[in-house]
Amino acid sequence: MKGIVIASHGNMADGILNTSKLFFGEQPQIKALCLQPNDNPEEFVDVLKAGIEEVDSGDGVIVFCDMLFGSPCNSMMRILAEDLDNPKLDVICGVNLPMILQILAVRENSECTIKELLDAGHQGIADLKETLKANL
Secondary structure: OOEEEEEEEOOHHHHHHHHHHHHHOOOOOEEEEEEOOOOOHHHHHHHHHHHHHHHOOOOOEEEEEOOOOOHHHHHHHHHHHHOOOOOOEEEEEOOOHHHHHHHHHHOOOOOOOHHHHHHHHHHOOOOHHHHHHHHO
8 A cells, every 4th residue: 555645834734634534534654744934944855755764665655745846845856856767656746635535545445546646636626606507
């Protein structure tokens, strides 16, 4: 089973992880890493490496960052630069709750592709008024 790391500015990663527990309860091999305002972004690279190692059982890890080119993402770029072709480490930027729920729903029995996770994230974003109008 793939490990999951959610990395964010502030407490967003903790919030997503805690909310996922409402749907799936406590889950193994998942960790939230939160970069706080007083934290050193340079040291966050080591925090991420330790988190990745902690959740990896040998099947690999997917790291979800809060935003493209934010500090958690930039720290992941430094890690990926060491081995860009590592097939056991994937990174998705722009995490949202539907992505996390999608991977948690299937990861025990099957593998979720990056495209499926991105699709789940995109489908979780909608203009509610337009959605209601289209379905009435």
